[in-house]
Amino acid sequence: MNKIIFNKVVKKILVIKPSSLGDVIHSLPFLSALRDAFPAAEIHWIIAKGLEGLFEDHPMVNKLWIINKDRWKKLKDIKDTSSEIKELARGLRRESYDMVVDLQGLLRSGLLAYATHAPVRIGFQEAREGSALFYTHKIRGGREIHAVDRCLKIASAIGCDVKEVNFPMPLFKESDKIKKLMEEIGNYAVIVPGARWLTKRWHPERFGELASMLNMKTVIVGSAADREISKVIENMSEGNAISMAGKTDIRELISIIRNARYVISNDSGPMHIAAAVGVRVIALFGPTNPVRTGPYGDKNIIVNAGVKCSPCYKKRCSDKRCMDNITVDMVYNTINHSKNLKDPVLG
Numbered sequence: 001m002n003k004i005i006f007n008k009v010v011k012k013i014l015v016i017k018p019s020s021l022g023d024v025i026h027s028l029p030f031l032s033a034l035r036d037a038f039p040a041a042e043i044h045w046i047i048a049k050g051l052e053g054l055f056e057d058h059p060m061v062n063k064l065w066i067i068n069k070d071r072w073k074k075l076k077d078i079k080d081t082s083s084e085i086k087e088l089a090r091g092l093r094r095e096s097y098d099m100v101v102d103l104q105g106l107l108r109s110g111l112l113a114y115a116t117h118a119p120v121r122i123g124f125q126e127a128r129e130g131s132a133l134f135y136t137h138k139i140r141g142g143r144e145i146h147a148v149d150r151c152l153k154i155a156s157a158i159g160c161d162v163k164e165v166n167f168p169m170p171l172f173k174e175s176d177k178i179k180k181l182m183e184e185i186g187n188y189a190v191i192v193p194g195a196r197w198l199t200k201r202w203h204p205e206r207f208g209e210l211a212s213m214l215n216m217k218t219v220i221v222g223s224a225a226d227r228e229i230s231k232v233i234e235n236m237s238e239g240n241a242i243s244m245a246g247k248t249d250i251r252e253l254i255s256i257i258r259n260a261r262y263v264i265s266n267d268s269g270p271m272h273i274a275a276a277v278g279v280r281v282i283a284l285f286g287p288t289n290p291v292r293t294g295p296y297g298d299k300n301i302i303v304n305a306g307v308k309c310s311p312c313y314k315k316r317c318s319d320k321r322c323m324d325n326i327t328v329d330m331v332y333n334t335i336n337h338s339k340n341l342k343d344p345v346l347g
Helices: 021-026 028-037 074-094 106-113 145-157 175-183 205-214 224-235 251-257 268-276 328-336
Strands: 013-015 042-048 062-069 099-102 120-123 137-140 188-192 218-222 242-243 263-266 282-286 302-303
Touching: 013 028, 013 106, 021 028, 021 145, 021 268, 028 042, 028 145, 062 074, 062 263, 099 106, 099 268, 106 120, 120 145, 137 145, 175 251, 188 205, 188 268, 205 224, 205 328, 218 224, 218 263, 224 242, 251 268, 263 268, 282 328, 302 328
Parallel strands: 013 042, 013 099, 042 062, 099 120, 120 137, 188 218, 188 263, 218 242, 263 282, 282 302
Antiparallel strands: none
């Protein structure tokens, strides 16, 4: 890979990686490597509203640009959105960035990179929606590679040392609500029943049955959209599960996961938080490929049904055998026979 040569000292850098939660977690090792390589530079980051808690008061990030990208998709808000984007572009241009790195690789992020007028604008060669047209330098990331390692290919190209992979997750004081929860339940596991794609979700009834079999309490986490399925799990757990779905902000979510004994999860953002903070993950995979988006690290466990059509990357499917064929006993036995969890999991 050819290294990118800079014609002047890099004093100010913009990273564009607004979403989603899991994807932003994947980019944290890039941030760590970037800060080590450019210790005196200002690092700014474009983040989606709702995820800013990952970087607020973060020692490696000097400034956040928070965008309401969900509103940008709504036609009824197009007038306000247009004004917001124009003002954002003007603000970015005033910063006079020396380097912009687009880790998102979509048309919107490519346009934001271009709007900065930065002399060095870097992105992936295979970026989608024509965004690569707006870069001055294109790096081949590859497809059959984990998202973390893909981001680190750009880090390597700009002279960063990528031998060690570090996730600089934020540290912060736990809220009174989370402190109280932990005091009440003692040792616990975390269940993550949600996922952006319906095809990635294991049946909530099976999560509930599994929770009833474990010898410690389980805490169910997720967004407000996961409340209904979390209630199913809670009701089926025979008193062994507590739902916090829709009841936490992102920092509280991280606190719950960070203090768990282990996490049982679909392919989801919270799954990547667990891997990043060093909590072992039992990850249930169906339509997606753990080589690309599995929990990063060799201590985590992937459970899949081994069907021939997986991974298919389908967001919709009438035959979800890849998830349906994962049984409660498969997951239970995987946990039971695991030798490296912090504490014994099952009686």
